[in-house]
Amino acid sequence: MRSDKINKIFQYLSSAISNPTTELKYQNPYTFLVSVVLSAQATDKSVNAATKELFKIVKRPNDMIKLGEKKLRSHIKTIGLYNSKAKNIIKLSQILKEKYNSKIPKNFESLTSLPGVGNKTASVYQNEILNMPRIAVDTHVFRVSNRIGLVQTKNPDETQKILESIIPKKWLKSAHHLLILHGRYTCKSQNPLCDQCKVIRLCNYNNKNEEDKKNISS
Ligand code: SF4
Known part of the structure; x- marks a missing residue:
């Protein structure tokens, strides 16, 4: 064309x-990344409904690690694939804390090496947070x-x-x-x-x- x-x-x-702009509600790059991981095969509306309470207590990777997988599961149980998403989000938060000083890496390879972050999620993140085309x-x-x-x-x-x-x-x-x-x-x-x-x-x-x-x- x-x-x-x-x-x-x-x-x-x-x-x-x-x-x-995105219809996902988030407070910082970390909560945005978590929202995008949750939104795989789910509507933004259902993710926002689940994260409304979650993001009152979780704002950084360490908050998520402290919350733990079981409690995270109960926050997101209305979202499809919540078991595997909870596992990935806890693992991803541990990696961010240990390897990246709780910051989100900027380059595509590092982003896609995080659990639950594929090509689509990494591209959405780079577009929204890093203003990349x-x-x-x-x-x-x-x-x-x-x-x-x-x-x-x-x-x-x-x-x-x-x-x-x-x-x-x-x-x-x-x-x-x-x-x-x-x-x-x-x-x-x-x-x-x-x-x-x-x-x-x-x-x-x-x-x-x-x-x-x-x-x-x-
Ligand atoms: S609604 Fe979709 S298919 Fe219909 S004219 Fe617009 S872009 Fe094309």
Whole structure:
């Protein structure tokens, strides 16, 4: 897709989404990292509900270690995969305390070496906390960018690589949130609200569906 068209798409998205930022509630880089680990295969809403009380008593790795796995489990038991997430968060907090003086490492390799922190979580962290132009690809970013025609990809890693190389520099910081929020509220998985969508004229989705219909009927 041509860069002027990509630029237009992000202009439209940013005019429709006034505050492209995370919906996770956090107090510092550590609580953000914990929230993102918890948000794997869970909604931001469910994570915020669970961390509301948790973050009143836990603000640093040492607080989490003191709380312990059992009590952490009871705070997050409404979130999917809470057993393994509790294990990872305790381990991650121990590593941060022992190896990084309770700070969060900045580089990608160190971040992804932490338990429960994969490519997506590390990219979300670098984008939100370090203001780096990373485009973490979750289910919304994957669906929306393929529907619009920004990419034609089969997996998140390939999608991230291409998006980070084709999106104009000025949109790289906000693109992740613009695509997520657009996917969450407009370009929904089951029934995309195309008639309310600002990028409809630049989007491949409806054109492709029309072509498919023609091919079936011919
Ligand atoms: S036109 Fe429809 S499919 Fe395309 S981005 Fe908008 S909501 Fe999604």
